Amino acid sequence: MTVQTSRRPVVVLRGVVRRFDGTPAVDHLSLEVDEGEILALLGPSGSGKTTVLRLVAGFERPDAGQIWIAGRQVAGGEWIPPEARGVGMVFQDYALFPHLTVAENVAFGLHCLLQMERAPRTEEVLRLVGMEAFAARYPHELSGGQQQRVALARALAPRPFAVLLDEPFSNLDADLRGQVRQDVRAILKATRTSAIFVTHDQEEALLLGDRVAVINRGRLEQVDTPERIFHAPMTRFVAAFFGRADFLPARVSRRGLETEAGLVAQRLALQEDSGDGDVELLVRPDDVAIAPASDGQGLILDRLFVGPEIIYRVQLPSGRVVHSRQPHTATLGPGDRVAVRIAPGHPLACFRDGLAVPAEADGADAPRPLPVEGGAQTVVP
Amino acid sequence: MPWALLAPSAAVAAVIAGPMVFLLGRALLDGRETLLTLSDSQTMTLLASTLVLAAVSSVGSAATGAGLAFLVERTDLPWRAAWRIVLALPLAIPPYIGAIVYLHLLSRGGVLDRLIGLALPPHGLAGSAFVIALYTYPYSFLLTSAALRRVSRSLDEVARGSGLSSGRILWTVTLPLIRPAIGAGLFFPALYALADFGTVVLLRYDTLATELYYLLTAFYRRSAAAALGTAAILLVLAFLWLEARLRGRARYHQSDASWKPPEAVRLGRYRLPALAAVAAAVVLALVLPVILLAGWAYAGAVRPSGAERLWAASASSPWKAAGESLLLGVLASTVIVGLAVPPAYLRVRSPGWPAWAIWALGQAGYALPGIVIVLGVAFLTNTVAPWLYGTLPVMIGAFMVRYISQGLRAVETGLLQIPQRLGEAARGLGERPVRAFLRVDLPLLRPSVIAGWALVFLNVLKDLPVNLLLRPAGFDTLPVRTWLSATDGIYTQAALPSLLLIACAALPLAILLRAERARGVAVA
Numbered sequence: 094m095t096v097q098t099s100r101r102p103v104v105v106l107r108g109v110v111r112r113f114d115g116t117p118a119v120d121h122l123s124l125e126v127d128e129g130e131i132l133a134l135l136g137p138s139g140s141g142k143t144t145v146l147r148l149v150a151g152f153e154r155p156d157a158g159q160i161w162i163a164g165r166q167v168a169g170g171e172w173i174p175p176e177a178r179g180v181g182m183v184f185q186d187y188a189l190f191p192h193l194t195v196a197e198n199v200a201f202g203l204h205c206l207l208q209m210e211r212a213p214r215t216e217e218v219l220r221l222v223g224m225e226a227f228a229a230r231y232p233h234e235l236s237g238g239q240q241q242r243v244a245l246a247r248a249l250a251p252r253p254f255a256v257l258l259d260e261p262f263s264n265l266d267a268d269l270r271g272q273v274r275q276d277v278r279a280i281l282k283a284t285r286t287s288a289i290f291v292t293h294d295q296e297e298a299l300l301l302g303d304r305v306a307v308i309n310r311g312r313l314e315q316v317d318t319p320e321r322i323f324h325a326p327m328t329r330f331v332a333a334f335f336g337r338a339d340f341l342p343a344r345v346s347r348r349g350l351e352t353e354a355g356l357v358a359q360r361l362a363l364q365e366d367s368g369d370g371d372v373e374l375l376v377r378p379d380d381v382a383i384a385p386a387s388d389g390q391g392l393i394l395d396r397l398f399v400g401p402e403i404i405y406r407v408q409l410p411s412g413r414v415v416h417s418r419q420p421h422t423a424t425l426g427p428g429d430r431v432a433v434r435i436a437p438g439h440p441l442a443c444f445r446d447g448l449a450v451p452a453e454a455d456g457a458d459a460p461r462p463l464p465v466e467g468g469a470q471t472v473v474p
Numbered sequence: 475m476p477w478a479l480l481a482p483s484a485a486v487a488a489v490i491a492g493p494m495v496f497l498l499g500r501a502l503l504d505g506r507e508t509l510l511t512l513s514d515s516q517t518m519t520l521l522a523s524t525l526v527l528a529a530v531s532s533v534g535s536a537a538t539g540a541g542l543a544f545l546v547e548r549t550d551l552p553w554r555a556a557w558r559i560v561l562a563l564p565l566a567i568p569p570y571i572g573a574i575v576y577l578h579l580l581s582r583g584g585v586l587d588r589l590i591g592l593a594l595p596p597h598g599l600a601g602s603a604f605v606i607a608l609y610t611y612p613y614s615f616l617l618t619s620a621a622l623r624r625v626s627r628s629l630d631e632v633a634r635g636s637g638l639s640s641g642r643i644l645w646t647v648t649l650p651l652i653r654p655a656i657g658a659g660l661f662f663p664a665l666y667a668l669a670d671f672g673t674v675v676l677l678r679y680d681t682l683a684t685e686l687y688y689l690l691t692a693f694y695r696r697s698a699a700a701a702l703g704t705a706a707i708l709l710v711l712a713f714l715w716l717e718a719r720l721r722g723r724a725r726y727h728q729s730d731a732s733w734k735p736p737e738a739v740r741l742g743r744y745r746l747p748a749l750a751a752v753a754a755a756v757v758l759a760l761v762l763p764v765i766l767l768a769g770w771a772y773a774g775a776v777r778p779s780g781a782e783r784l785w786a787a788s789a790s791s792p793w794k795a796a797g798e799s800l801l802l803g804v805l806a807s808t809v810i811v812g813l814a815v816p817p818a819y820l821r822v823r824s825p826g827w828p829a830w831a832i833w834a835l836g837q838a839g840y841a842l843p844g845i846v847i848v849l850g851v852a853f854l855t856n857t858v859a860p861w862l863y864g865t866l867p868v869m870i871g872a873f874m875v876r877y878i879s880q881g882l883r884a885v886e887t888g889l890l891q892i893p894q895r896l897g898e899a900a901r902g903l904g905e906r907p908v909r910a911f912l913r914v915d916l917p918l919l920r921p922s923v924i925a926g927w928a929l930v931f932l933n934v935l936k937d938l939p940v941n942l943l944l945r946p947a948g949f950d951t952l953p954v955r956t957w958l959s960a961t962d963g964i965y966t967q968a969a970l971p972s973l974l975l976i977a978c979a980a981l982p983l984a985i986l987l988r989a990e991r992a993r994g995v996a997v998a
Contacts, residue, residue: 152898175901176910182902188895192917201913202903251904 101128102161103255103287104149104180109158109169111144111311118144120311121158126255129285131278132316133302135292135334141311142291146257149289150182151175163254181248183258187240189232195219195243196228202251218246221280238269245277249284256281258290262297274301295335299323307331329444332375337404339381339415340373341435343443350374350443353390353409354381354433359440361450372443372450378404378418380437385425389432393425407433478907479824483817483832490835490875493850494707494842500853501704504697511701521705524681527602527674528667534607535663539614540656542755545748547622548648550738552745557752558619562612562987564759566979568936569609570672571956571972575763576605577676578770578965585766602679603667608759610666614659616990621655622648640739661717668709669843672938676960682706686845690852690943700853703846710841764976767969774966785964790950792971799935799951800978805866806873807930811923813874814881821882822889836879844939847875851944864946872940877930884926888919925989928982935979952978 102125111119118141126132134142147153149160151167151174159169162180167173181202189198200215219225222242232240241261248256261277262270278301281288292298298305299319306316307330315327326332329340343350349358352374361372383391383405394414395406398421405417405425415433425431435441443450501508511517546557573596579585580594587593596604625648633643649656671683682702689699741748774782817836821829839847851872855863862868892915900910941953950958952975959967 150898150902152901174906175898176904176906179904180902182899184895184899186893186895188893188899190896190899190914201900202905204904247899247903 102126103128103130103163104289105159105161106145106149107159107161107169109145109148109155109160111141111148111153112156117141117311119148119155122308122311122313123158124306124313124316126287126289128287129282130303131281131288131290131301133290133292133298133305134308135295135298135302135305136308137334138293140308142293142308143259144311145308146182146259146289146291149255150180150257151178179251179254181251181253181256183241183244183248183256183261185260185263187232187244187264189240189243189247191232193231194228195224195230195232195235198232198243199247199250201247205251214250218250221249221284222246223276237265238273241265241273242276245280249280249286253286255287255289258288260291260293262292262294277301299335307334324439325449326375326442327449329373329375329447332442332444337378337416339376339413340444341376341413341415343372343374345372350441352435353411353413354415354435357435357437357441359443361443372445374435375442375444376415376435376437378416380435380441381407381415381417382434382436383407383417383419383425383431384434385429386432387430389430391431391433393427393429393431395427396425407431409433479816479820480828482813483820483828486813486817486874486878487828487832487835489871490832490839490878493847493854493872493875494835494838496854496857497700497703497846497850498707500696500700504700507697508701508704511698512705517702517705520680520682520685520702521709523599523679524668524683524709527599527606527679527681528664530599531603531606531610531667532660532662532664534603535610536614536656536659538607538755539611539616539659540618540652542611542752543615543618543622545752547619548739549741549748550745551741551748551752557756559987560756560760561615561752563756563980563983564609565612565932566976566983567609567760567763568672568938568953568975569605569666569670570676570938570953570960571767571968571975572605572609572759572763573602573673573676574956574960574965574968574972575766576601579766597678599679602674602677605673605677606663606667606670610663611755611759613662614656617655617659618652620990621652625651657717657720661713664713665710665841668706668713669845671843671845672957682709683843683845686843686849690845690849696853699849703849706843706846710838710843714837714841764973767973767976770966770969771973774969778966782964782966785959785962785967789955789958789967790948792952792955792974795950795952795955795971796974796978798949799941799953799975802866802869802941802949802951803931803934803978803982806870806877806934807927809870810874810877810930811881811884811927814878814885814926815923818882818885818889822886823894833879833882836882839875840877840879842876844872844876844937845943847872848939848943851875864944866946866949869940869944869946872944873930873934873937876937876940877933880929880933881926884922884929885919888922889915891922892918921989925986928985928989932979932982932986935975935982 104124104126106122106124109119109122110117120141122145124132124145134145136142144153148155148168149162154172155168157169160167162178165171165173167178190201193201196215196219199218200211203211203214206214216225216228219228222245224239224242224246227235227239227243232243235243245256262274265273274297290301299322302319304316305319305322307314307322309330315322315331317325317327322331323335326335332338333340341352341354343352343357345361349356349360350372357374390410391407393405394408397404397406400421402421403419403423405419405423406414407417408414417433419425542561545551546554546561551557576596577584580596581587582593582595584593595601629647629651630643633647638646668681669683671681671687674681675684675687682705686699686702686706689695689702774786778786817829817832821833851868852863855868896914896918897910900914901907905913936953938953938957941951942957945951945954952971955971956968956975959965959971
């Protein structure tokens with residue numbers, strides 16, 4: 094499952110710490126980005142993800158730890174200033190030079206090339222992003238999406254080792270965003286450019302990232318493929334961050350996991366009835382089945398119509414609320430009583446003290462327990 | 475990076491702080507004499523008359539400026555666009571030229587006396603306050619206009635929706651919102667009244683500044699001068715403190731996004747009187763003086779009296795003086811604005827106490843009377859490097875103490891509009907910090923740097939104390955040439971240099987008013 098062969102990391106962070114006024118914004122973070130890979134840095138606002146980007150670019154100095162770019166140490170020993178690192182940066186507000194035309198913006202970083210080589214390279218990159226017709230325009234004459242492409246072209250022009258994108262799509266209208274995302278991914282893949290991009294939008298991270306690194310309070314929670322991040326979250330935080338997630342307390346017994354919504358036949362690698370047998374079960378709306386029943390244990394609170402389907406908010410006897418996804422033809426309404434059943438087609442993720450609890454001796458699909466020192470995919474939360 | 479900024483910034487700080495430190499040190503060394511001078515009843519009288527002049531002229535100036543601003547920005551006065559420009563033009567005329575004009579017009583044996591036998595000597599408090607208010611009201615006018623333009627129309631509409639009458643809205647919404655501007659409009663004329671000696675020497679009203687002028691020129695008494703200079707510094711510090719207290723933490727910014735031009739108040743039958751008031755201000759401050767000066771210059775050239783011919787023969791040509799004024803203006807403003815760049819960068823990009831200290835020193839230097847700075851600079855050069863005294867670099871240094879804060883403010887305003895991301899983007903594309911500055915920040919800074927340059931240029935042109943008291947031998951700029959003939963009572967000989975000075979000042983003023991309209995760059 095994990096690819097360990099023929100990996101050539103372009104950007105490596107090891108134990109990087111950055112404090113602001115004593116409080117760590119980035120806390121012992123280790124991360125690698127492989128050649129041609131797109132890594133999404135995902136986290137809530139204030140989690141330190143932009144600081145990670147600025148550390149790699151060289152606009153911040155780490156208080157501890159080391160950073161390498163293309164095999165050369167750039168921080169944490171040798172200090173290489175931003176202009177000598179060979180990484181391209183795309184800022185959230187694009188930061189296009191307002192006094193230069195599109196072509197001049199793109200050619201800005203080409204000062205190492207000979208004069209005669211600059212124009213062809215500029216043209217080539219502009220063609221790549223589909224902006225060759227706008228070369229003579231000024232930034233303020235472009236739409237947001239076009240500015241975005243120019244910013245990308247400018248970052249790509251000097252053929253950097255990696256491109257860093259800071260919330261690159263957050264300034265675009267929702268209807269434009271989807272298209273621009275696909276374009277940017279296609280361009281990065283076509284040029285085989287390694288990229289790190291920061292986002293707080295989980296959908297964007299899953300859609301664009303070859304791998305996703307989830308950051309919370311300056312620490313790395315998990316870095317993995319989008320599928321595994323979604324299906325096998327390693328921490329409660331990651332589970333809660335993606336999609337709608339409810340956590341149900343469950344007691345581990347010989348028969349499985351006992352919850353107030355019934356028994357879930359699933360075994361964990363835990364000592365049953367050992368006193369510390371309480372876990373939290375992650376249930377998503379499609380794991381919760383409801384059926385009309387006048388003596389059912391669930392009470393429908395709300396019916397949220399979200400187009401193709403309906404999400405019901407169902408209250409359990411303890412007062413806890415779970416969500417259940419039903420087809421848009423469902424006719425139940427608030428106040429109806431229902432029988433609630435946990436009916437997943439797959440093992441559910443369980444957490445204790447915020448960490449995933451492994452399933453009993455199961456295959457590769459289950460969350461792996463823990464931090465193996467030096468392992469690239471695992472993490473100390 | 476910070477070091478490359480800190481070193482030049484520290485040098486600038488040293489130049490600004492030097493004269494003040496020296497003056498205060500001098501006063502401390504002669505402690506006994508300083509105390510004697512300060513506790514002297516004559517000093518107390520001077521202090522009182524200075525404060526009275528400051529109070530009267532600042533109230534007159536601020537009321538005039540704010541009233542005109544309201545008429546131009548908020549009513550249906552005819553030709554508002556033209557008045558906006560014309561009402562600011564008296565900034566091109568230094569008040570001492572106004573004093574010369576009104577002296578020659580109103581005093582016994584003056585123009586009106588000879589024409590219709592009316593003599594109304596503009597001497598003393600009333601005359602001095604009138605002239606100072608007449609030439610400082612544009613500050614209040616520009617500040618209040620800008621503030622009025624920033625008040626969002628939606629606030630007016632909300633107030634109207636809550637059932638308030640127009641008068642109540644003006645009182646409860648608009649006035650509180652423009653209060654900081656009105657406060658600043660009071661502050662500038664007060665500082666000017668404290669600093670000016672040109673106007674008050676001519677109009678025979680004694681203040682701290684006139685006393686300092688006599689001490690420096692007629693009977694040279696260092697210790698007494700140092701003591702009075704110290705008193706002026708303390709007074710300025712008190713003013714600055716008071717201004718900061720009055721302004722408090724109020725920052726009345728309205729967002730630009732929702733800005734709509736407010737609805738104009740209909741003047742109705744007050745339209746003509748309002749028009750007359752606006753026209754009167756322009757005639758008194760601008761039209762009448764320029765016409766009179768032109769007439770006298772013509773008379774002085776065509777049929778000069780014996781005394782005039784004699785005086786003119788011994789003085790340098792006004793045209794040469796104009797050349798020297800322009801040279802000095804270009805040199806000083808270029809050096810000052812150029813040297814303002816590193817400390818402004820420091821303050822905007824890496825704020826901390828060093829940046830703050832330089833800014834505060836600049837503020838103090840700006841508020842200090844020019845003659846006090848001259849005194850400090852004279853002490854400093856005579857002690858440290860007497861051979862430098864009366865040279866251009868010393869003049870430029872003195873101007874720097876006085877006007878660096880205007881350069882700082884201009885560059886800072888420009889920098890604040892350039893996102894830091896742009897510099898980072900340039901470095902990410904492989905440019906070293908200095909080259910990134912030259913390729914990105916400098917081109918974008920240009921408009922505000924030009925505005926700051928024009929402002930310093932204008933002030934250097936109009937300045938009297940440094941031009942007069944620190945000039946190299948034979949370097950008689952326009953203010954000097956004007957002043958010397960006026961103090962000798964040969965007013966016709968003052969007319970041509972005055973006109974040339976006004977003409978030279980018009981150019982930077984035009985640049986400034988343009989920048990003010992386009993980007994809200996502060997002229998004051």
